Every structure is written in structure tokens, then in C-alpha cells.
Amino acid sequence: MKSFFKLPLHYQILIALIVGSILGMLLKPPVATPGDIDGKVTVANGDYVLEETGPNGRSYFTRTIKATPEEADKQMAELERRFAAVAEVIKANPGQSAYTYDVTDPSVQLITERGGITIRYVRDQEGKQAITNIKAGSPEELAEKYPGWMDFYNRESDDWRHMLIFIAKAVGDIFLNLLKMVTIPLIVTSLISGVTGLGSSSQLGRMFGKTLLYYLCTSILAIATGVLMVNLINPGEGAILPGGGEVVAGQEESLGGVFLGLVDQLIPTNIVHALSAANFLSIIFFSILFGVFTIYAGGETAAFITKMVNAGFEVMMRMTMAIIHLAPIGVLAFMYYATATQGLDIFITLSWYMLTVFLALLVHAAVVLPLILKFVAKTSPLAFAQAMSPALMTAFSTASSNATLPLTITSVEQRAGVSNKVSSFVLPLGATINMDGTALYEAVAVLFIAQATPGIDLSLADQILVAITALLASVGAAGIPHAGLVMMAIVLQAVGLPLEAQGIIIAVDRVLDMCRTTVNVWSDSCGCAVIDRIEKTGSDSAGEAVLIAET
Numbered sequence: 001m002k003s004f005f006k007l008p009l010h011y012q013i014l015i016a017l018i019v020g021s022i023l024g025m026l027l028k029p030p031v032a033t034p035g036d037i038d039g040k041v042t043v044a045n046g047d048y049v050l051e052e053t054g055p056n057g058r059s060y061f062t063r064t065i066k067a068t069p070e071e072a073d074k075q076m077a078e079l080e081r082r083f084a085a086v087a088e089v090i091k092a093n094p095g096q097s098a099y100t101y102d103v104t105d106p107s108v109q110l111i112t113e114r115g116g117i118t119i120r121y122v123r124d125q126e127g128k129q130a131i132t133n134i135k136a137g138s139p140e141e142l143a144e145k146y147p148g149w150m151d152f153y154n155r156e157s158d159d160w161r162h163m164l165i166f167i168a169k170a171v172g173d174i175f176l177n178l179l180k181m182v183t184i185p186l187i188v189t190s191l192i193s194g195v196t197g198l199g200s201s202s203q204l205g206r207m208f209g210k211t212l213l214y215y216l217c218t219s220i221l222a223i224a225t226g227v228l229m230v231n232l233i234n235p236g237e238g239a240i241l242p243g244g245g246e247v248v249a250g251q252e253e254s255l256g257g258v259f260l261g262l263v264d265q266l267i268p269t270n271i272v273h274a275l276s277a278a279n280f281l282s283i284i285f286f287s288i289l290f291g292v293f294t295i296y297a298g299g300e301t302a303a304f305i306t307k308m309v310n311a312g313f314e315v316m317m318r319m320t321m322a323i324i325h326l327a328p329i330g331v332l333a334f335m336y337y338a339t340a341t342q343g344l345d346i347f348i349t350l351s352w353y354m355l356t357v358f359l360a361l362l363v364h365a366a367v368v369l370p371l372i373l374k375f376v377a378k379t380s381p382l383a384f385a386q387a388m389s390p391a392l393m394t395a396f397s398t399a400s401s402n403a404t405l406p407l408t409i410t411s412v413e414q415r416a417g418v419s420n421k422v423s424s425f426v427l428p429l430g431a432t433i434n435m436d437g438t439a440l441y442e443a444v445a446v447l448f449i450a451q452a453t454p455g456i457d458l459s460l461a462d463q464i465l466v467a468i469t470a471l472l473a474s475v476g477a478a479g480i481p482h483a484g485l486v487m488m489a490i491v492l493q494a495v496g497l498p499l500e501a502q503g504i505i506i507a508v509d510r511v512l513d514m515c516r517t518t519v520n521v522w523s524d525s526c527g528c529a530v531i532d533r534i535e536k537t538g539s540d541s542a543g544e545a546v547l548i549a550e551t
């Protein structure tokens with residue numbers, strides 16, 4: 001054990017990531033079977049009512065597909081998209097008021113956590129797989145809404161492996177909360193220290209313009225990569241999407257509304273409230289203004305504030321480093337939780353979609369951004385990736401770029417040799433508005449849904465609209481709760497796709513979120529190296545940043 005803690009931090013985190021994943025696979029809750037289940041669909045008043053019942057007539061699953069007679073074609077297309085096997089039975093026997101279909105090889109997995117109860121219900125319908133996530137906030141709610149599942153819940157909830165998942169999630173959340181605890185004071189002291197260190201507002205303006213240009217270029221390249229990959233692989237062609245989709249978020253959002261909200265958040269009416277609510281745009285804006293007017297104040301006032309802020313920044317860095325040493329424990333807990341709660345069935349169903357997202361993210365992270373590092377930042381991509389590895393692996397396990405920000409700042413400055421005046425400005429701004437991985441993911445998801453939806457064929461103009469909307473929404477959705485889902489809803493609405501498709505692919509969102517968050521942090525880090533190189537060249541102190549190896 002002592003030898004483990006003597007290893008460099010990035011090796012400790014890597015080992016924790018691997019061990020957590022293996023333990024999650026070995027100790028995940030068992031997959032059970034609810035017994036024989038019969039499927040039936042009845043047609044009443046133009047609606048298709050699906051019901052699956054088990055022993056003693058207990059209802060395990062119900063779903064109603066509504067449509068008026070004038071929308072019969074649209075209704076059948078929706079049934080084909082969500083319940084393809086049921087649609088085939090109906091089309092094979094037209095005119096009936098009731099149909100039966102086979103439910104074979106049903107399997108069920110119970111997932112319990114602080115947020116509630118999830119029952120993952122997987123079965124075959126005439127050879128076609130259907131997956132439904134049944135959710136309840138408490139056992140009482142489950143008994144009220146889904147009484148048929150109570151016997152299964154009571155039987156499975158006592159399994160000790162569910163307690164392990166609960167403990168792992170709690171330990172991971174403690175680590176995440178520690179990181180969040182230092183994030184805001186670290187951003188404030190780091191930003192003000194960096195701005196006052198520039199010495200003039202004109203230097204700040206130039207750096208701001210260069211940073212935004214970098215963010216815009218990499219986001220466009222990321223989305224282009226995603227769109228190209230979707231058209232090469234065609235993951236939605238012939239795909240049978242799982243049933244049970246529902247609108248998760250963003251049904252009432254528009255791109256204009258998102259940007260109005262962005263402007264509202266930019267200028268805080270109450271900075272104390274902005275700090276308590278963790279409104280990063282407000283905090284960044286106020287901190288930059290405070291630093292600029294500290295420069296304008298000059299004299300003893302500027303000297304006093306600069307000294308105080310630098311001292312605060314040093315204290316926060318020491319506190320951050322102490323918390324970072326707990327990263328292997330937090331990463332192990334998160335990876336155990338993620339692996340133990342993700343079923344293989346949904347991955348098989350959406351495998352081509354996941355592969356497309358993963359390959360697109362890989363091309364952007366392992367080809368596009370390294371080329372920018374090599375030829376613009378004049379830095380070795382491999383050496384820089386090694387320097388950033390603690391932050392990247394933590395981003396992967398926690399799926400939170402904001403929570404990873406303290407680790408990103410320390411890795412960039414202490415391991416990659418980037419100056420504080422650059423990192424303190426580029427990284428907080430990037431964690432808020434630069435989301436290469438998220439923009440790429442949303443574009444791929446929407447195009448996949450379009451390919452898998454009967455009767456939808458997006459033209460080149462529609463795909464360009466998806467790309468532009470994804471780019472704009474990735475910036476505008478920064479301060480919105482569930483930003484990724486809201487952003488997806490905006491893009492889906494832009495090309496007229498059903499919002500219920502959110503619920504279909506949300507089942508694999510956790511794994512893909514881990515991947516795209518890692519790309520987001522990697523892009524922000526590369527931006528630091530690029531801006532640092534440009535700043536050094538512009539000030540006649542050209543030279544590559546020296547990567548500091550961890551001892």
C-alpha cells in the first residue's frame with residue numbers, strides 16, 4: 001500500500017480507474033427474471049394501448065401511443081420507431097381491436113441510489129429487443145405507480161451489492177463536493193491574480209479575443225468531425241430504437257431564450273447570490289472587472305489588493321493539492337458506481353451509435369487537438385497529455401468539467417508549465433463556454449435519431465442547421481441546469497424531430513458523458529498551451545513551455 005502512494009498521481013488515478021471498473025463488473029447487482037410475461041395491445045379510439053402482464057395478472061409495463069385518425073401514418077411511424085415488433089404484429093393482422101405478442105427472455109436489474117429507484121426491464125418482442133427504465137423516487141412511489149414490481153423490489157433490494165453501490169456513490173460525491181468547495185474561491189483568486197498580473201486592460205482584451213477565436217475554431221472542427229463520422233458509419237440505418245422514450249428536459253426552451261438567459265447571467269445583480277448559486281459566468285465577469293479596476297486604481301490600493309489576492313490564491317492552491325491527493329479514492333468510487341449500474345443490454349442495442357460518438361470524440365481528441373498542439377503551441381502532444389493525465393482521468397470518472405477545474409488548473413500550471421496569467425483566464429472561461437465534446441455529441445445524437453426515425457431524411461441543409469444550432473447551443477447552454485439535455489432539445493426542435501428521443505438515448509448518456517467531458521477538459525487544456533505560446537511569442541520571450549515531470 002505504501003508503494004502505491006509513492007507512485008506519481010497520474011498512475012495512482014489510472015490504477016484506481018481500472019480497479020473500480022473491474023470491481024463494478026464483478027460485484028454488480030444480479031440480473032433476475034420476472035417470470036412468464038404476456039404482451040397485449042388494444043386499439044381504442046385510434047389509440048394503441050400496450051400492456052405487459054405477469055403472473056396473477058400483475059402489470060409490468062403500460063404505454064399508450066395516441067393519435068387522431070388523420071394522423072394514422074404518423075402514429076404508425078411512432079409505433080415502429082419505439083415498438084417495432086408490435087407494429088409488425090398490427091400490420092400483419094389489420095383491422096383487429098386486440099393483438100397479442102410474445103415477450104421472451106425478460107430480464108430485470110434493480111438500481112437503488114439516493115436519487116431513487118430504477119428498474120431496468122429488458123425483453124424481446126418477436127425477436128426485437130425492448131428496454132424500459134422504470135423510475136420511482138421511493139418504495140412508496142413504486143408501490144403506488146407500479147405495484148406489479150413490488151415483489152421484485154422487496155426480493156432484490158436486500159442484496160448487499162446494492163449497499164455497495166450506495167456507499168460508492170456517497171464516497172464519490174464527497175470527493176466531488178470537496179472539489180466543488182474549492183472551485184469558486186480558486187477561480188476568483190486565480191482570475192483576479194491573473195488579470196492584475198497582466199498589468200494593463202489592453203493585454204486582457206487581446207488575450208480574450210485570442211481565447212474566443214480558439215474556442216470557436218475547435219468547436220467547429222469538433223462538430224464537423226461528428227457530422228462526417230455519422231455520414232460515414234450511418235449508425236441509425238436500420239436501427240431499432242428502444243421503447244419508452246420520454247421528454248427529459250428542454251421542451252419549452254428555444255435558442256433565443258437560452259441566449260437571453262446567458263446575458264442575464266453574465267452581469268450579476270447580486271454577486272453574493274451569484275457566488276452562492278455557483279453562476280460561473282457571473283463570477284468570471286465580476287472577477288475580471290475587479291481585476292481591471294484594480295489595475296486602474298493603481299498605487300498602494302492595487303499593491304495591497306494584488307498582495308492579498310496572491311496570498312489567497314496560494315492558500316487555495318495548497319488546499320486544492322491536499323484534496324487532489326484523494327483523487328484515486330474518488331475515481332475508484334465513481335468508476336465502481338458507473339460500471340455496476342450500467343447494463344450491457346442497452347449498450348448492445350445502441351452499440352453503433354455509441355461507437356460513432358466514441359470514434360468522433362477520439363478523432364477530435366487524438367488527431368485534431370494534438371495537431372493544434374504540435375503546430376500552433378509548438379508542444380509535444382504526448383508530453384502535454386501526460387502532464388494533464390490526472391485532470392483528464394478525473395474528468396472521465398466524475399463527468400464534470402467544472403468540478404475537475406481545480407485539478408485542471410494545478411496540472412496546467414505545475415505539470416505543464418503554463419503561466420498563471422494564462423491559465424487563470426483561459427480555463428474558467430473554457431469550463432463555462434467551451435464544450436467541444438458536448439457539441440460534437442449532440443450533433444451526432446440528433447443525426448442518429450434522424451437516421452433511425454421512419455420517414456425522416458435530413459438534407460445537407462438540415463445537417464448544416466444541426467451543426468450551427470449545436471455550436472450556438474453549446475455556448476448558450478452553459479449556465480442552464482441539465483445543459484446537455486436542454487441543448488439536445490433545442491437541436492431536435494430545429495429540424496423537427498420528436499423530443500421523446502431524448503429518453504431513448506439517455507440510457508447510455510452517463511458513459512458518453514464521461515467521454516465528452518474528458519474531451520471538453522482536454523480542449524480547454526490545449527487552449528491554455530496555445531494562448532501561452534502566442535503570448536510568449538508576442539512578448540519576445542518565445543520558447544516552448546517546459547513540461548515538468550512529476551517526481
